[in-house]
Amino acid sequence: MSSDLAVEPTRRRLSKRQADTVRRLTEAAIEELRDVGYTGLTMRNVATRSGVAAATAYTYFSSKNHLITEVFWRQLRELPQVPADQGLVVERVVKVLRDIALLVAGEPEVAAACTAALLGDDPDVAHLRERIGAEWHRRLDAALGDASDPDVLNALEIALGGALIHAGLGYCSYERMADLLESSARLILGGRA
Amino acid sequence: MSSDLAVEPTRRRLSKRQADTVRRLTEAAIEELRDVGYTGLTMRNVATRSGVAAATAYTYFSSKNHLITEVFWRQLRELPQVPADQGLVVERVVKVLRDIALLVAGEPEVAAACTAALLGDDPDVAHLRERIGAEWHRRLDAALGDASDPDVLNALEIALGGALIHAGLGYCSYERMADLLESSARLILGGRA
DNA sequence: GTAGTGTCTAGACACATGTCTAGTGACCTT
């Protein structure tokens, strides 16, 4: 798919061969999630699907949750930035939120699994969680531009997390969730531009 | 500590003896979560702590996630209703949100575990999830009273879920989360009373 | 008291996770 993302370390700097192994593992994980979901996914099956030994998978990912969270993180990273200098603030914010919400909307199984994996307690998951949170923050802050305000930013971050959970919990579809999220954002931004 | 909640069925109507077993299991689960958290909790340990065989625990709870979700549900049920006819709408809403947010704030380990368990995919968890979602909806709707509006209600539900997740993910403490939630609610309710 | 129903126990089971170790083999460098 893209970029130097394939060379980005999961645990350390990677050689070409290693990067390839990691890529095969994350791709196999996505297929596996599509087929059998979070609970059905096993590290052994992902490894086999990648043509790799199970022990090798654990060399790069400390846990099942870590592997799945890495999938989510890579998808978020591949998402293009929203230009910060065009259109109304509210429209820019709505676009950022919709982009993230719909990132995985086409694959609800994958999305739900990522949400669950994000809550894992291993240190590698915690680290990715921070990066993901920071990325959300950064994108929303950029979209707000001069209009940025801590309370508004927090409210938007909370809304984003809430929307993903609501969809992940099965309360609604990801498409509907994106609409609800947009509606929330407009209420939060209220009078402001 | 209360009510006929102890007789409420988890899988079917319960005899006194059964209700007692279930109560011992949920109480042991809370203690276990406090001590060792979600990952550290094992059904066998909870069973032992309750003075019950493991197989018995599985008679009442189809999975670890089901047991923990039941804990969350029972705590939510025990939370007193906010009177719907006093004070400003916004203050009533804020109180409902704060109550739920702080429900388990004293026990972050328990709260985080519940959030994770809620995402489980077994049918018993799905069922409780619906009841929990409905309960949130009901309480917020009541607080809004005549001011109730589908968009506002959705935004508040999303904010509530988001806040729990943010705290569960460790982005902030539950106390701080309650404050952010309040601030979000005020933005969402905006001009409205 | 004795039988019968319903609850619980003990322990084996298949399967998953995550760790570890000894050993294989490909790719450098010289």
Next chain:
DNA sequence: AAGGTCACTAGACATGTGTCTAGACACTAC
């Protein structure tokens, strides 16, 4: 071409999950 390093393999291991079965035990009714 030989040697060394790095990535990977194969498989055992301890531990947890969730299921199952045979049997123990208590409480009720007769």
